[in-house]
Amino acid sequence: MAGIKDTNEADLIEQVKAGQRRAFDRLVEPHAPRLLALARRMLASTSEAEEAVQNALASVWINRRRLDSGRPVGGYLTTVILNKCRDRLRRRKAASFLGFGQGLEEAVAPDDAPDPENSALDRQELARVKLEIERLPVRLREALVLVAIDGRSQREAAELLGVSEKTVETRVYRARNRLREKLEFS
Incomplete structure (x- = not known):
């Protein structure tokens, strides 16, 4: 059964690399709840987590040629999400240092x-x-x-x-x- 899923994912990745938007949706949809939960836990904010996931998925789409059909996409997506969360945390820290964003706790x-x-x-x-x-x-x-x-x-x-x-x-x-x-x- 795992072989069928892996083959399907590899096929979807190739379709995504060819620019097929529907294939991208099918590729990332099973991972979306886990990615959103991870971002929410990292950022402690639902709205920021949603934005981070949207930005991450947009980044993956823009750089879709980097996808490797020989590797599972879940790890790659998780890495991109973590990077977007790190970026947001750095910006948040800088804004806090400069006194911006006071009182915006969720x-x-x-x-x-x-x-x-x-x-x-x-x-x-x-x-x-x-x-x-x-x-x-x-x-x-x-x-x-x-x-x-x-x-x-x-x-x-x-x-x-x-x-x-x-x-x-x-x-x-x-x-x-x-x-x-x-x-x-x-």
Whole structure:
């Protein structure tokens, strides 16, 4: 069964390289929810994540000749998404440094749980965890999001990030320790 999927993906890639827009849609559609979730976790903003995914897919379309029909497209798409997220995080950091964009934090959606007090506490804790993840250095955040949140193996994360498995393991370990320290002492 995997052979059929791989052949279909390889055929779609060749069609995309030839400029067929429908083939591109069929190629990226199965990956879109995962890519959006990854971007949302990296950027902690649904609207920024949607823009990052749109920009990434537009970039892939523009540079479609770089697609390799001999390799799965999922890893390539993930790498492009991570690069777009890095770009946005750099711009966000620069804007913050210069004092732009103050007060644009995304609101947390209310929980429909019956106990409003517990729900408020849960939302506060979730917001605190999200904030601390957002404050992690980008390299630590990428490894943590890919492995602990996105569910990828350390090997997959290492390939996507262009580092060794040991480096990913170390980054995830450091990210978890930093989060533990920040959340225990806050």
